[in-house]
Amino acid sequence: MLSVWEKSSTARVVAPARPRKLAKVPFVELADGRLQGVVSSGSDIGRVYVSSISAGTYAFACSTNNNRPCGGARGTFCNHLRALVTEAVLQYGAERVARYLKVETAQEPDAATLLGTMTQTRPAQGDTSAAAPVFSRFLRHLAYLELPPTTAPLPEMQWFPTTRAAA
Template sequence: MLPRARKVQKVPFVELYAGRLQGVVSSGSDEERVYVSYFEAGTGNFYCSTNNNRPCGGLRGSPCKHLIELINEGVLQYGPARVVAYLGLQQAEPDKVKSGAELVRFIKGGPHKVEAGMVFSRFLTYLQYVSVAPTGVPLPDMAWFVR
């Protein structure tokens, strides 16, 4: 068996990109709705809103449940060491971290709005990769990518 990946049902997209841990979180109640959430490296600022830029109701000075889910999945995907290093959480000890939620107490910033569109367009780029046709042509350059 190959290693198992995290499940994408709740958090279809999470990435470390442009100085942020950011992603898309499905709404618990409405299947059609998604939340766009991020934590910023360094400042520790965060935000959560719907895809249409309506602020998340759960965001009251501290990270909402979507942000907690985001950081949980981020840690599953990248491992605690990379998330801690990327966000610059100096006080955190990656070896002891069992879930992303434990990292929230090291995040010192507050809610700070960014346009959801920036993150959401990254999600669309991400989805584009699963829409490109597979191929049977030789790709000799893949010799560099060993895992």
């Protein structure tokens, strides 16, 4: 017997993102087996860092959009990676981030325990080959702001009711 959720056309599968300030970390996503995103440089407004942490191994990488390595990400997480985790927890909730990265914590996870648990395993520094695709995903994400709205009805959106349950 299937439960009601499995027989629902409008079952909620993904909770919408929780609102957060975007100035410091304009883009965060759980995709391609990584927590990845774009972090604004603290010193140069024209520069951003592309940061990522792999699920399971926590292998990390951080470099600029021009592929220069981040000076802080040597041996352990830099401030960009810490900001990435903090903002991901704001956007998706700590539980979903923990599940995706395969981090097991003793108590209810938060950004600090996630960071602590991951750095304790002394994760390896990954290569920065993901930087280009992550950055292009960020640009694709930004391009959504430029797409024209329409007043022709989209009947398919009936499958996507709004929900009060944020991530």
